Amino acid sequence: MANPFDKAKELATVLKDSDEFATLKNLHDEVNNDEVAKRMLDNFRNVQLELQQKQMQGAQITEEEIQQAQKQFELVQQHGTISKLMEAEQKMSQVISDINRVITEPLEELYGAGEPQEG
Amino acid sequence: MANPFDKAKELATVLKDSDEFATLKNLHDEVNNDEVAKRMLDNFRNVQLELQQKQMQGAQITEEEIQQAQKQFELVQQHGTISKLMEAEQKMSQVISDINRVITEPLEELYGAGEPQEG
Numbered sequence: 373m374a375n376p377f378d379k380a381k382e383l384a385t386v387l388k389d390s391d392e393f394a395t396l397k398n399l400h401d402e403v404n405n406d407e408v409a410k411r412m413l414d415n416f417r418n419v420q421l422e423l424q425q426k427q428m429q430g431a432q433i434t435e436e437e438i439q440q441a442q443k444q445f446e447l448v449q450q451h452g453t454i455s456k457l458m459e460a461e462q463k464m465s466q467v468i469s470d471i472n473r474v475i476t477e478p479l480e481e482l483y484g485a486g487e488p489q490e491g
Numbered sequence: 492m493a494n495p496f497d498k499a500k501e502l503a504t505v506l507k508d509s510d511e512f513a514t515l516k517n518l519h520d521e522v523n524n525d526e527v528a529k530r531m532l533d534n535f536r537n538v539q540l541e542l543q544q545k546q547m548q549g550a551q552i553t554e555e556e557i558q559q560a561q562k563q564f565e566l567v568q569q570h571g572t573i574s575k576l577m578e579a580e581q582k583m584s585q586v587i588s589d590i591n592r593v594i595t596e597p598l599e600e601l602y603g604a605g606e607p608q609e610g
């Protein structure tokens with residue numbers, strides 16, 4: 373009888389061999405080997421991070437900051453490789469989220485039993 | 492070539508067949524079939540939830556509320572079945588967390604590459 377940990381390792385291997393991962397890795401490498409693209413993406417991510425931290429600390433976010441973040445988002449979206457990378461990250465994030473939903477289904481059943489179905 | 496989603500289903504099956512899950516399910520059923528134990532645990536969880544929500548909303552938590560929560564925790568800890576259930580939940584939560592660490596390792600490697608190793 374397999375144990376969950378061994379199965380998780382198999383899953384990690386399958387995930388690493390998946391088309392989604394290959395696409396993500398290729399685009400990631402492509403951006404990292406392009407100095408301009410890398411700086412553009414790093415700037416974007418830093419601005420995002422700063423805004424998130426401000427939000428978490430309950431600090432006021434100005435109209436100017438929102439506009440600046442929006443402009444930077446439009447800028448990276450116009451960069452072919454970066455926009456493809458962000459799309460690939462979104463897809464991978466969806467795969468991971470689907471996997472987590474499947475894995476925790478037995479627990480959801482256990483703890484959801486007896487309560488009315490949602491949706 | 493297996494796809495990640497199919498592997499995740501295999502993992503969910505293995506998890507559902509695991510000793511950890513069987514122990515958790517038995518204790519969960521035992522508590523739910525014991526009216527007094529169920530009410531005790533429900534009360535405890537409701538108090539915990541209320542405190543968490545207060546904390547998230549940034550509301551002040553009084554010394555009295557902390558003491559009340561502490562007392563309820565000691566009470567449920569003294570209940571044989573409930574304390575075993577909470578222990579089983581802790582173990583299952585550790586299993587899920589280990590699984591997630593293993594699954595996301597390829598992504599950690601990709602995004603951690605080039606940065607100094609921690610620990």
Ligand SMILES: [Ca+2]
Nearest residue numbers: 484485487488
């Ligand atoms: Ca339900």
Ligand SMILES: [Ca+2]
Nearest residue numbers: 603604606607
């Ligand atoms: Ca590293």
